[in-house]
Amino acid sequence: MANNAPTFIKDISTCAICLDYYKDPRLLPCSHTYCYNCINQLTKSNQFTCPLNDGTIINAEGISKLPMNRTAKDMAEFLSSITQDYTSLKCGNCATNKCTYWCEKCDSYLCVTCSDNIHSQKILQNHAVVPSNQKPSSNICSDHPDEKLKLWCVTCEILVCRDCLLFKHKDHVYTSLQDIAQETKLKIKLSLQPIRENLEKTASKIHSIIEEQHQHYEATTLEIDETFQQLYTSLESRKIKLMEQLNEYRGKEKSLLERYQADINEQLKAIQAREALVQQIFNNNDSIQIMKMRKTLVDYDQTIDQQYHRIEQGCTFSKAGFNIGIDLKRIIDEYGTLKTEDIMLNPNGVQPKRNYISLNLSRPSVKNSTYQYEAQRGRGYLFQMQKPLKIRSVQLEASIHGQIAVYVVNNTGSVIKKESFISNDTTMKWTTIPIITELNTGYSILVWSPNTTGQFSYQEGDNNFRTVDQVCSIESKHADINHDLSIGEQLQLSLNSYSIRMIIDIEQ
Template sequence: MAEAILSQISGDFLECTICMEPFKDPKILPCLHTFCTDCLEKFVRKQGDGNDKFPCPTCRTETELPGGGVAGLKNNFFVLSLRDTVDTHKSLVSKEDDKVPCDNCEVNVASHGCVLCEEFLCDECARVHRRAKRTRDHEVIGVVELKELLLTKPPSVKSTPLPLCPKHEDEKLKFYCETCKHPICRDCTVLQHKDHGYSYMADVASDVRAELKGKLEFAMPRVEQYRQFAGVVNEKQEELDTMSEKAADDIDAAAEEEIKYYNGLVRRKQTELKEKLASITATRSKQLSVTADSVESTLGCLSSTVDFSQKVVQHGSDFDVMNVYSDVTARLESLLKGPNPDIPEDIGYVRFDQRKKRKETEIVLGDFVEFGDLMPP
């Protein structure tokens, strides 16, 4: 089960798409895409000086730079915690049973392990663990048994200490300002946010987590719907290409028959008809391309938003959930209210018809009909 869950967390989710390396000081944008601080700063500089907005490097959504520039954007603590969990699990799998280091002293090889603390302990640290008042009631088992237990249980992001407030030294972000929609510390509640509504983060996190799960239930069908839209656009493009190719073959066949008698004139008419066909095909193909870009863009935004939100809800700490709650909600509401793409039913229909009795040819594409005569006057 653990391997199955970890397989859902791809390396791409834990790597910056600009530098293609593990995140360093990751910042999360309102569109929920994450990048290294240095990578974002370089990207913003390339957009030119004096701009207070910049497009997301992935989805091109406009993002306003807060005070302090890129450094003022929200930190994505969740991906770092998730990466540590994944690395810990991989490290555990790779280590032999008799070479697991003690998590306490970090010097000796572990021979025991605490089930509650999920820590490996050497003989000496295990004895201390059993005697200490805080841990004397913990269950201590063999290193092999604990390793097997940790590898078979579903992995979760370890509870990490709450981050410190960037404005007030040594104060942890343990409150959530319901007015500003982001975590704050105790000093913030009596200074910058004194007239705001706020709560302990632990008291509201479960409700917010449930709310996000509800929003995801509505978003998931939308993702599938856009996957279907993308499939329809691809099918229409294939239909257009196939019928266009057949029409071109038909033009060639008809032209070759007439060329036997009117070589020069028919050749020129053949080229003219194929140019008309190519122009019509290119116009409609361009329409499909624009629609395809729109569908792919919306699908990418929906998929990445849902993927990120699911991982935060399933694996994130209370702080992680509360830290991105307002951004996730705003992003989902923005994406879900967008209109469906307009894909004309007949845009892929094209054919060539050589009317021998009237000595005329016909190119038909939707409601557009162009007549051309392969026979000279």
């Protein structure tokens, strides 16, 4: 394997078993990735155990069904292409010495001697000579071999030449290769910055919380020890049982926090590797290569964004405290209990965990259907309630690849809250979009997507209000939406003859 790739890039492109770039990488349920052949070679007794000792076990018959990690595959293939071994190539002029340079004008690999001799002539001194491993990607149009790829078709999202614009891509929107490459560089470079900053902040918080947890459990241990010293003889067995229970809580919650921290560190590592990869691509100053890798990089950003949303949901851990019974003589055999408090930790901070319930707005006992999504229309529900509801998220059953937006509209038709989510899956499934706001009577929730390739699940119905529970009734609504709305924009809601499948998560 080549050794000139940055460490972060090699880490996400290298199999931990064979220590080489991935070949047919397969993704395990534990999120670790290995080469397909490596997994088979380590399978023993019809089972494969993850080498990283996380407890994941795959039966032999399930190995072939493991999904391919396409991001890892694309990264490995890209690194293999840019770390090609040029030491075995001979000079295209003398055919004797090993090549050192590539000259685009000469269209040849050259050794040092031949390159100096050829380009010593004044008329050839303006040739662009680069090291062999920095040879630019081919910029010849496959449809028009006499033309170079110098333009980007915005409509079709592919590289084109001037002749392409006269025929196959006539009347399409286009821009120059340099402009779109520069725009892509900037977009990719800035896309992960907010997530990275939040993850770094959260990682710092977790370190402090783990220390606080340690001190808390140390203090609780001391409290238990001092209490039981006074009743040592009669309560020794009970003391041991409580200490075992406390240590179990400590180990479990510390492990939970450390796993959460490990998840964040892994994503930070992936982001750093991704940034290093992007920087290496940019350093090559190869616009063709940038655009060829564009989809892979953008898809990888979306994958990281999805993983970040999972981390953003936080982890719940407990604090176990010692509680002394009231009548010690009467309850001596059951003396002392451990009181726990559930706490939510996420990138927004630490707070007591609240209980939530899910309110299914879908029509019961009605057959589901699917409908092609309309980019010009948002759909949802108008609410009539006896008391306000505090919502935490909206779930939508859909198969949309791309942006999904949720808007909360007040009783005057003004958008007062919005959240967006990037879906990276085209399968029909429930997608959760976090949105925290208070829902009052007369308010509406609408979902919208600019993508027309997906579908959503709906049920036939009518325009009447229907009761969801004892405090909430809803009416199906839709509104014309032709762009991503901003806070304060006005909407005209109309009656809708069918109901989309939606669930809202609310605080109890």
